[in-house]
């Protein structure tokens with residue numbers, strides 16, 4: 001294949017980096033599908049565990065297949081003591097995403113080596129990593145607060161068990177289900193930055209712990225998964241419904257980004273945001289509203305009125321933070337929750353990449369000089 005030289009597409013926007021059958025987005029129409037199934041149907045009828053199986057295997061599981069997968073996840077929720085000790089040794093004022101990165105590396109060191117070219121070994125590692133992620137996140141959240149680790153409860157779903165391990169209390173059914181749906185909505189999203197990162201690392205035939213740890217570094221950034229945390233900080237800064245218009249005026253004239261809005265692919269409302277807004281409404285109707293929710297609704301109207309014609313609408317991060325805050329989850333644990341879900345997507349892409357791998361090695365457009373003289377340090 002010949003490559004056109006001297007044409008750079010910044011951020012590789014719209015340039016295919018792989019062939020993939022895992023998920024599909026139509027950014028103009030606001031469509032997201034996992035393995036062909038619209039996200040709305042999965043949010044209404046499915047569970048995170050079933051969606052993870054779907055992403056990994058390309059079709060919905062039978063009851064027996066789902067039972068087997070769930071049992072495997074439950075068995076892998078318990079971490080080796082050495083991993084828990086590593087998590088407990090981390091500084092409590094560090095970011096939980098950094099702790100998760102450490103956790104993945106530690107888990108890899110306490111687990112059998114994985115031959116990335118062996119599909120059977122990949123499946124075992126995938127279950128281990130999906131199951132371990134919520135335990136790693138909850139273990140750090142508790143250890144930094146000086147609280148004992150809460151052992152996983154095998155009777156609970158991934159979502160409800162995470163809340164149990166985080167808070168030491170079983171969540172209300174509605175709260176567990178809302179988090180379950182949030183995990184479904186975040187599980188995959190085509191060639192986003194962290195998935196691209198995962199595939200690049202995968203292409204070196206590195207191990208899946210490194211694949212996930214690298215993807216965490218990518219997800220952490222404020223232009224990607226880190227935005228949900230910043231949405232809440234932004235709403236707190238605005239402070240009241242009456243202050244929304246004035247704050248937005250200032251932000252637009254300063255050419256500042258409004259967190260939770262805009263998307264590289266969606267030029268209409270992100271369908272995940274629509275689903276999360278429904279969940280938020282249900283949570284607030286059941287458990288009472290918060291000022292943040294009211295400010296968020298006003299901000300959505302104001303931003304869409306001012307910037308909608310530029311294709312700037314709420315993205316998935318806009319409502320997720322408000323929902324998690326209502327669940328009592330600390331702000332800096334929002335992005336790790338994104339990771340609890342997205343690890344299923346990363347590993348589906350890892351498996352797909354390994355089935356037809358070629359090492360990523362893009363080109364560049366050289367903008368430097370040639371033949372420069374080495375100047376001895378005494379002459380500089």
Ligand code: COA
Nearest residue numbers: 222223224227256257258259260261262263264315316317
């Ligand atoms: N607030 C204000 N203006 C925004 C904006 C936002 N959130 N997102 C995009 N824009 C503006 C840009 O300033 C640019 O304006 P210009 O044409 O006058 O220069 C125009 O819309 C196109 O934006 P661009 O940054 O090229 O879009 P992108 O597709 O590269 O960016 C994001 C996508 C996600 C990086 C961007 O929308 C953003 O930073 N959003 C906030 C962070 C966020 O919520 N991230 C989570 C994504 S799921």
